[in-house]
Amino acid sequence: MLVCGYGLDVQARAFMRPALEWRFPRGDTVLAAAVAGVCQLDVWNTPGFVPREGDRLALSLVFLASSVALLWRRRAPLAVLALVYTVSPLLYLAVGAPEALGTLLPQLVAVYSVGRYSDVRSLVLAAPLVLLGTAIHELKDPHFALNGPTIFYWALLAAAWPVGHAFRQREQTLWALSEQADELQRRQDAEARVAVMAERARIARELHDVVGHGVSVVVLQVVAALGLLEKGELNLATQRLLTTERSAREALAEMRRLLGLLDENDDASLVPQPGLSELGDLVAQTRAAGLAVELTVRGQPMELPAGLELAVYRVVQESLTNVMKHAQPASAHVLLSYERNDVVIE
Missing domain, CATH: 3.30.565.10 (Histidine kinase-like ATPase, C-terminal domain)
Incomplete structure (x- = not known):
């Protein structure tokens, strides 16, 4: 039963995974909800906001659509900008309402998003769209006045794209630096592996020389000692065997030193070569x-x-x-x- 339950849980999570991948970033969701809330308050809580009460619902739906469109500002910033600067202002003017936050906030966010999530080439399409939409809106709005708030908003609108582009450049620079650091680390790791392999090959050659020389000396000494024993020359045979022991110990010490090179904490690695x-x-x-x-x-x-x-x-x-x-x-x-x-x- 536990196995079945585990399997069903895995299948359920696998089935839900594609849907979870389509979720929007939490920051974008909060931003869209905040813009939508401000726009709806502007529509429903401002007396005389629209000439006809029946148009209030239409404006509310348009502002809601503009706010929801901001959820796609990372994936399709130009499309979001086009929606905000065409559908919303045109319908906004059609009902004769004055300019308010319902239009200004989505426009600012859309222009910033184009600079933040699109390359410089997108400015060729975005700039005429913004200029045309703003001109139509301001010229057709009977309540338009060239005053401080209007100039301030234009300044914000003009700064939105450069600010977004600056953040984009910073992110790309950080990403490039991160890639360079990763590439440098990979090269250092590769060089370290090559150095380790070369050191192991050198130690293997030294072990071959040490073992070959030591064994040859031991064999010759033992053969000589056996010959002396057959002749009854015990003292000379003993000397040969003592020499054999000394040679074997020296070979073992040299082998221990070489093997100690593989262990950084081994004192044998500190013995001079x-x-x-x-x-x-x-x-x-x-x-x-x-x-x-x-x-x-x-x-x-x-x-x-x-x-x-x-x-x-x-x-x-x-x-x-x-x-x-x-x-x-x-x-x-x-x-x-x-x-x-x-x-x-x-």
Whole structure:
């Protein structure tokens, strides 16, 4: 029963959703209701507002239509302006009533809405319509007088479109800034993802070098220790195994450091990366594994970027590992030359 009830509720909400989407903004509804209320008070509570009492109902309906039309001022501002400036003034003059809020308020809102919700091109159509409607209204109104209130209303009418257009420009500027901020954020996120992927690839390469070198050293040391055990040379075999343990621990420490780079809160990520100053230790470790290797440094050592020193270290480490794997028995010679603008490895 609960499932059925839930399903019916979902269906009911889905059925009602299209109707809800046609609802007008609350602010527009309140505005239209307020304009309609003022217009109706103007029609029904003003003595002598119309020459004939029978025309009062006609004016009331026209003002109501003009007020309700304001609900569409966002979707069709030009159509609302055309309605307000044609039907309402013409019928208003036909019954011989004086100019009042019933005409002025809808006109002001309609002109403002054209500036607020239409582009500048709409002014080509709106301006002649407003000028023509206002001229006909004022010239045909027997009660027209060029006084302070009339001039004040014309000033309001002239300012309505620029004010609406200014709000439109501000909204478009804010929207453009928001889009730029979103685009910048997307670019930063994309660059961050690329940087993370590049860093992971670098760590993977370093792990490959560290594991390959460490395992090769351990294998060679164990093989050498087994050979010494067969010959009964226990002391030498013990030394080989101790060297194996030290090499394995160093490899594990290096792996822990690399994996710690993935965790910002891990203190292992703060350990300095190996560089050219550690080449001597690398050569000594390789020599202890049974490979005859010599290191020669030429030129005046210079300070290099940490990334470049790490790259040189990894190249030498990988080369010695390959020699131990594939060129036994053999010897190796590492030549590090500091030239004027280059570092050469042979």
